[in-house]
Amino acid sequence: MPTNYRATAEQLIRGTAQRVTNARIEVLATLLKADGAMSHGEIEAKLPRNSGIDRVTVYRVLDWLTTQNLAHKISGDDRVWRFNAATTAQSHQHAHFQCKCCARVICLDDFGTTTAPPLPAGYTSDEMDVTIKGLCADCAPGNPAHDASKHRHGLARRAGGLRR
Amino acid sequence: MPTNYRATAEQLIRGTAQRVTNARIEVLATLLKADGAMSHGEIEAKLPRNSGIDRVTVYRVLDWLTTQNLAHKISGDDRVWRFNAATTAQSHQHAHFQCKCCARVICLDDFGTTTAPPLPAGYTSDEMDVTIKGLCADCAPGNPAHDASKHRHGLARRAGGLRR
DNA sequence: GCATTTCGTGCAATGAAGTTGCGAGCGCGC
DNA sequence: GCGCGCTCGCAACTTCATTGCACGAAATGC
Numbered sequence: 001m002p003t004n005y006r007a008t009a010e011q012l013i014r015g016t017a018q019r020v021t022n023a024r025i026e027v028l029a030t031l032l033k034a035d036g037a038m039s040h041g042e043i044e045a046k047l048p049r050n051s052g053i054d055r056v057t058v059y060r061v062l063d064w065l066t067t068q069n070l071a072h073k074i075s076g077d078d079r080v081w082r083f084n085a086a087t088t089a090q091s092h093q094h095a096h097f098q099c100k101c102c103a104r105v106i107c108l109d110d111f112g113t114t115t116a117p118p119l120p121a122g123y124t125s126d127e128m129d130v131t132i133k134g135l136c137a138d139c140a141p142g143n144p145a146h147d148a149s150k151h152r153h154g155l156a157r158r159a160g161g162l163r164r
Numbered sequence: 165m166p167t168n169y170r171a172t173a174e175q176l177i178r179g180t181a182q183r184v185t186n187a188r189i190e191v192l193a194t195l196l197k198a199d200g201a202m203s204h205g206e207i208e209a210k211l212p213r214n215s216g217i218d219r220v221t222v223y224r225v226l227d228w229l230t231t232q233n234l235a236h237k238i239s240g241d242d243r244v245w246r247f248n249a250a251t252t253a254q255s256h257q258h259a260h261f262q263c264k265c266c267a268r269v270i271c272l273d274d275f276g277t278t279t280a281p282p283l284p285a286g287y288t289s290d291e292m293d294v295t296i297k298g299l300c301a302d303c304a305p306g307n308p309a310h311d312a313s314k315h316r317h318g319l320a321r322r323a324g325g326l327r328r
Numbered sequence: 329g330c331a332t333t334t335c336g337t338g339c340a341a342t343g344a345a346g347t348t349g350c351g352a353g354c355g356c357g358c
Numbered sequence: 359g360c361g362c363g364c365t366c367g368c369a370a371c372t373t374c375a376t377t378g379c380a381c382g383a384a385a386t387g388c
Contacts (some may be wrong), residue, residue: 122301137286
């Protein structure tokens with residue numbers, strides 16, 4: 001694993017004037033390295049084998065990163081929270097794309113043109129979330145690389161399964 | 165409990181040319197009666213005490229209603245799915261409002277003016293979700309009726325709690 | 329460099345929401 | 359009324375997420 005992302009991550013964390021720990025660096029580096037938003041499980045799987053970072057620690061670090069504005073939290077359609085590194089100075093207004101097939105989530109830089117719909121009297125809004133749903137390039141029907149077996153982790157998964 | 169909603173619900177279900185069962189009528193009537201989207205738990209709590217409808221049945225009925233386009237599913241920020249009756253001929257494009265304090269979700273009829281942001285090459289979209297977040301009239305700071313104790317079920321809840 | 333304080337981490341237990349299998353029961357066409 | 363097949367109730371189960379507690383590591387003071 002190259003140290004480039006690690007170095008960037010460490011620098012960002014140092015900038016918060018809070019404690020610089022291995023877990024924070026590793027998790028943030030993982031997020032920086034990703035090209036889209038990652039679920040907690042994906043982050044855990046991507047962490048170096050020997051890092052010895054606990055599941056719970058990942059949750060706590062992600063929470064911490066969110067409060068420090070180094071990452072932001074996205075709630076998809078599959079009851080799973082996704083996170084991605086907030087490198088660019090992103091405002092509270094976001095657009096996300098979620099693939100209906102593989103559940104991948106990416107951030108869209110551009111917001112399109114959007115004005116909030118009128119709210120009922122007494123309601124106030126301070127944040128707006130736009131989520132586009134559809135198929136990503138990998139899952140598009142015309143894509144020759146498309147392979148259903150690769151998409152076990154898609155939105156349609158939600159299995160569970162009973163074992164006796 | 166008045167029978168008005170029940171009658172409407174029964175009529176709607178009969179229109180699907182599928183089986184008309186008590187559970188389906190009761191659940192749909194509950195949704196029709198509500199002024200906003202309801203979580204599974206809220207629906208269960210609102211069902212008549214003596215209806216004897218099982219938790220699992222509610223899940224299944226909600227799923228069925230969704231496939232029949234009699235209800236639609238909203239994923240909020242708290243890992244909970246909410247449903248509301250799809251009385252009006254609503255398209256795949258929706259705007260929702262979610263209160264950050266009490267987690268209440270309502271549907272907004274108007275969509276504002278929105279055009280989708282540009283997607284990366286190869287991506288296709290077929291659905292768009294807009295969620296406005298803020299405070300509802302009941303939770304607005306200036307509201308004299310505001311009472312924190314009423315908002316136990318808010319987004320900040322997510323407790324759990326350990327008991328030994 | 330070393331002791332102290334403070335904050336972060338690992339572990340295990342716990343919770344809520346949602347799913348699944350299976351047999352019994354009910355709706356509806358005949 | 360009868361039977362087929364869809365639904366329901368029950369209980370077990372999975373997944374994701376959170377919490378308490380004790381230990382260990384990072385920063386601070388000296």
